[in-house]
Amino acid sequence: MAPDMVTVIDLVLLALLCAAAVALILVRQLFAVAILAGAFSMLSAGLLVTLDAVDVAFTEAAVGAGVSTVLLLGTLALTQRRSEESRRRGTGPALLAVVLTGGALVYATTDMPGFGDPEAPGFRHVVPEYIVGSETDIGVPNIVTSVLASYRGYDTLGEVAVIFTAGIGVLLLLGRRREDEIQDEARRSGSGDEG
């Protein structure tokens, strides 16, 4: 039996994701870590495309692989470029906790409804109403948009408020310079002119 194309692509992407994750843990050079994190996001975006979640894949590729990689690199430029060696002590209990939690999660997936199963409980509550209403009441072919902006308009308003608050927070924390920093810079540029 030949596996279908999507399964092959999924397996390749998942294998690459695992490789990227292991490399992320092992590498100490933080520049490589930032780039690997971007690659990890790009691979996740590919997986989301195979799941037909193109909207999420868009966001993952643009935010995860694009903007946040740039911000990570910007942070590296402000701090240092190598991580400290961690002291390897007491990894036994941590490993046990991870294995137990992971095992419980894998065991729980066997109870989940099949992928795309229309009889799944999550698809029975309001979803049929949204699918019909998106066409008849709203007239928008992309159901994601009609749910996001109309049926769930309050949630999206909250999300925009969260992004707004996060942006304001960064601007307040990092946008202004402390007085000693300004003096420091003035001194540095002053001495640069003399030299």
Next chain:
Amino acid sequence: MRHHLVLRVVSKLLIPFMLLFALYVQFHGDFGPGGGFQAGVIFAAAFILYALVFGIDHAREVLPEHVLRYLVPAGLALYTLTGFAGIALGGKYLDYDVLGSTPTAGQHLGILLVEFGVGVTVSAVMVSVFFTFAGRTRDVDEEDW
């Protein structure tokens, strides 16, 4: 990155198409994949690419920080006011049915407005955060990495 000729030429070619694609994702979100969040990020990515290749000072000339400071709350305000417009026209908060001549036209207008609000705030926040980080960074020699 003054001497990276290939990067400069390729980004100069790509940036207009990135901006155009962002606008397409923004205003075509009702029909195809995408919407305000995605469009905002793509729009911001175009500016960030410009700033990376041509320098943050040039990018600040294109999109000054005092303009960004108004754009960050402007998108959220547009979303909120669209909600209040629903109340003013006799509906409920964020009820788009009353915004147009027919409920469907109202839904289209309401979705367009709130998605545009999302796009404005998201792109302004992304560019502001990048400017803030990059503005604190001393120039890094390429050998330092």
